[in-house]
Amino acid sequence: METAAETTEAVQAVIVAIDGPSGTGKSSTSKAVAAQLGLSYLDTGAQYRAITWWMVNNGIDIEDPSAIASAAGKPEIVSGTDPAAPTIVVDGTDVAQPIRTPEVTSKVSAVSAVPEVRTRITELQRAIAAAAPGGIVVEGRDIGTTVLPDADLKIFLTASPEARAARRSSEMKSADVQATREALIKRDTADSSRKTSPLAKAGDAVEVDTTELTLQQVIECVVTLVEEKRAAK
Ligand code: DC
Numbered sequence: 001m002e003t004a005a006e007t008t009e010a011v012q013a014v015i016v017a018i019d020g021p022s023g024t025g026k027s028s029t030s031k032a033v034a035a036q037l038g039l040s041y042l043d044t045g046a047q048y049r050a051i052t053w054w055m056v057n058n059g060i061d062i063e064d065p066s067a068i069a070s071a072a073g074k075p076e077i078v079s080g081t082d083p084a085a086p087t088i089v090v091d092g093t094d095v096a097q098p099i100r101t102p103e104v105t106s107k108v109s110a111v112s113a114v115p116e117v118r119t120r121i122t123e124l125q126r127a128i129a130a131a132a133p134g135g136i137v138v139e140g141r142d143i144g145t146t147v148l149p150d151a152d153l154k155i156f157l158t159a160s161p162e163a164r165a166a167r168r169s170s171e172m173k174s175a176d177v178q179a180t181r182e183a184l185i186k187r188d189t190a191d192s193s194r195k196t197s198p199l200a201k202a203g204d205a206v207e208v209d210t211t212e213l214t215l216q217q218v219i220e221c222v223v224t225l226v227e228e229k230r231a232a233k
Pocket of ligand 1: 044045139140142143191
């Protein structure tokens, strides 16, 4: 017979996959949901940005997929999963700031399209999710389809290109919404059309269109969905 403690642990261990294109509120939502429910949090985009940063810093030709493939196993990438203070460290260097530069942002789609990079990062992601004792919220592009196909709950966030561009430009304190919109669409097209695990909605994901919702409303919606799943476990 299960003890009360075992029952509580079984109820708490929930794996949530949150996918979608950029500017849909994925990161803010995922962090807040994890914090509110006492779960770990993993930003998989930060891992792809980190490996891209390492490639750029080590003189790897980003135009050459075979050079990227050969180097994919070299950097040591460590993600801290506290939703209140997530961290990303490459070979001992804190890269939280440098992975957000326009240079890394413009190169990350090419690096993350290389199958050897995806295999490497997917292994890391699965190991982190398996080691999260109370459960985890994992955000990305292919979490529900490829990385954690058995997740307890899969959410796919969407929003109109206009809403996404407006959010991204206010985050980046950039007034050029039009340029941001074009850059977003270019990156989403590359991420959705690559051969290996593209950005895609899993067949069993719940789609939430955030265009007309505030961040607080999106968080409440996802928290309710997680609580329903936990109650049903
Ligand atoms: O979420 P983000 O914008 O920081 O992600 C940066 C890039 O990383 C994104 O353009 C595509 C890639 N990525 C991916 O290919 N798969 C994931 N699970 C997460 C991100």
